[in-house]
Structure formats: structure tokens, C-alpha cells
Amino acid sequence: MSSSSQTKRPLRFGLVGAGAIAQAYVEAFKRSERAELAAIADCRLAAAEALAEAAECAAFGNVASMLAEMQLDAALVCTPPATHPEVCAELVDAGLHVLCEKPLAISVAAAEEMIARADERGVLFTMASKFRYVPDVAQAKSIITSGVLGELVLFENVFTGRVDMTHRWNSAPEISGGGVLIDNGTHSVDVARFFLGEIAEVQAMEGRRIQSLPVEDTAKMFLHSEGGVLGSIDLSWSVSKELPYYIAAYGSAGTLLVGWRDSRYRRSGDAEWTIFGSGYDKHVAFTRQVDNFAGAVRGEEPLLVAPEDALASVRVIEAAYRSLERGVWESANPLASM
Numbered sequence: 001m002s003s004s005s006q007t008k009r010p011l012r013f014g015l016v017g018a019g020a021i022a023q024a025y026v027e028a029f030k031r032s033e034r035a036e037l038a039a040i041a042d043c044r045l046a047a048a049e050a051l052a053e054a055a056e057c058a059a060f061g062n063v064a065s066m067l068a069e070m071q072l073d074a075a076l077v078c079t080p081p082a083t084h085p086e087v088c089a090e091l092v093d094a095g096l097h098v099l100c101e102k103p104l105a106i107s108v109a110a111a112e113e114m115i116a117r118a119d120e121r122g123v124l125f126t127m128a129s130k131f132r133y134v135p136d137v138a139q140a141k142s143i144i145t146s147g148v149l150g151e152l153v154l155f156e157n158v159f160t161g162r163v164d165m166t167h168r169w170n171s172a173p174e175i176s177g178g179g180v181l182i183d184n185g186t187h188s189v190d191v192a193r194f195f196l197g198e199i200a201e202v203q204a205m206e207g208r209r210i211q212s213l214p215v216e217d218t219a220k221m222f223l224h225s226e227g228g229v230l231g232s233i234d235l236s237w238s239v240s241k242e243l244p245y246y247i248a249a250y251g252s253a254g255t256l257l258v259g260w261r262d263s264r265y266r267r268s269g270d271a272e273w274t275i276f277g278s279g280y281d282k283h284v285a286f287t288r289q290v291d292n293f294a295g296a297v298r299g300e301e302p303l304l305v306a307p308e309d310a311l312a313s314v315r316v317i318e319a320a321y322r323s324l325e326r327g328v329w330e331s332a333n334p335l336a337s338m
Helices: 020-031 045-055 063-069 081-093 108-121 135-145 180-196 282-297 307-326
Strands: 011-016 035-041 058-060 074-077 097-101 125-128 152-160 199-206 218-225 230-236 245-251 254-259 263-267 274-276
Touching: 011 020, 011 063, 011 081, 011 282, 020 035, 020 045, 020 282, 035 045, 035 063, 035 282, 045 058, 058 063, 063 081, 074 081, 074 282, 081 097, 081 108, 097 282, 108 125, 108 307, 125 307, 135 180, 135 245, 135 254, 135 263, 135 274, 152 180, 180 199, 180 218, 180 230, 180 245, 180 307, 199 307, 218 307
Parallel strands: 011 035, 011 074, 035 058, 074 097, 097 125, 152 230
Antiparallel strands: 152 245, 199 218, 218 230, 245 254, 254 263, 263 274
8 A cells, every 4th residue: 555545544553452441442443534433343243343343434343254254444352361362463473553452461571572563564563552642641741851850759540440350361361461550550651651751660459359369459669760750550450549640740930730630730839720621532542542543553653652652651561560479679771781
């Protein structure tokens, strides 16, 4: 396909995996002007057919049949993490550009192999990480970068909520790679890196386990960025902190909060908060993410979440699990220990 023809029509995507998150992506494709959903594949054919009916596209019981029958430009992978390497390999080997849901993989070694394979095939490949695409998060990043808050000193992120995980694959470690630390925590690490840059070291600890799970359902992470900022991250499937915001950044000259309904900042000496943004909208974030990936495939804009970001997230989470096991700070930078 020529680049000129690519700009004249939306990219045709195949969606692999018809679970809950795929339903949100169906809405994102409906809103996108750069991408269209052409097919859905799932090993549960009935699930693929049900979602495809809502999306008005084709349904398949496996990736091979989808690739054989459809002309696709790209694929979005929404299967459980342990399956990502095999599913993504099949897609990139077919020459498709691939956007893979977080976490990219459940080990650094697997993530490195996936990225290398895509490089060899000459296709675009990266991790989906929706919070970078929330407009309030992007605006908060610009405000902090402008220096309005002075020097950034402390950073906090909270992703907690009561969810029964006893019958979900997310709590089966052989499928998910772990518990809330790798599930919600991958979002947290990507958000932290977006604001702070590279993470130098991390310490993780588990909270009281409420649900009868083989993995952690509440965890806390502390981190140091390479720039010296101290961060803390609260994660839980069992409690909700009931906060109006999920990101807090504290600088030498002010405070900024990114919230679920709106966001705000106040400089030292300001009488009132300055309100910005309109909060969190999942469909807006997913649509911006799909559009960014399609735009990058066309060569119109850079990826907001590059493969290097995806790999770094896996490295930090892997370091967090080492810390959880050993009870000490762990380096998140493999070059630092050499």
C-alpha cells in the first residue's frame, strides 16, 4: 500500500480478544476517523460473533482464519498477557502493525523478543496505555513542564477500587503474570514515567490480602526517578481510597491534581485553585490512542507510547516483583547494576 493511499482511507484493524476491554475499543473505532474495525477474532467464536454484531464487522474463531480471509493493515491485541507473545508473533509475521494492550508481556525477556521480532518484520509495534491519552493528563504534563509548579519534588498515583477478582483471569498468575501490581500497576508505571522520566529504583510491598487470591490484591510502590523525584503508588482491587483525583504532583511552587471529574493546580500564594480539563473519559482516551497509532503508521505523527516505553514499563514491574519478594529497593535500570 502506498503512503498516499493510506491517507485516503482509515486503517483497517483486526481486534484479537473479545473481552470487556475490547467492548470499549469497539466504541473507540466508531469514533475514529483514522481507523476502522474490520474484524474480531477470539477463540470463543460466540464471543467474537456477539461483539462483531455490535461493531458491524466480521467474526472469526482464531487469528489464522482472520488473516486468511481479511485484508488488514493493523491489529489490536486484547487477549490475556501470557498470550501476547504468541498472538503478536502471528500478527507481525503476517506484516500487520500491532498495538498490544498492557502489560506488553509478563517478563522482560518476552517483551524484548516481541519488540525485536516486530523490528525485523518492519512493522510498528507498541503497547496500549490509555492514561497517556487522557486530555487532562496531557495538559497536566504541559503545565508541569512549563515550570509553573517549580521543581517537582513528590509524585503520587492512586488506582484503587473494590472489584471481585476471584473468578477473573487477571488473578491467575500463570495467565496475568501476577496481581494488582502488574495489572493496575502497569498503568501507574507508565503514568509515572510520563511525568518523571526514567525510574531509577522501586520498592514494592503487599497490603493485607482480603480476597482469596493466589496473587496480591493490594500493593504499594515507592519509586525514585532518575531526576530525584520521590513517588508513591497505591494499588488495590479490594479497597477504594475514594479520592477525587488519581495523580498528585507536588512542586516547590505549587500543587497539581489530575482528577476523575476535573483537574486543577494552585501555585504557592494563589487564593484559589485553577481548574482545567474535564476529567477522565475512557472512550475519549481509547479513541485518541487508536488515532495516534494509526497516525504513526501513516508517518503523520510519532507514537506517544513508544516501544521503549513499553519495555521500560515491563522492566519496572519486574523490578517491583523482585522487591516484593526480597523486601528491598530494586534497580529498574539494568545498566545501573553493570
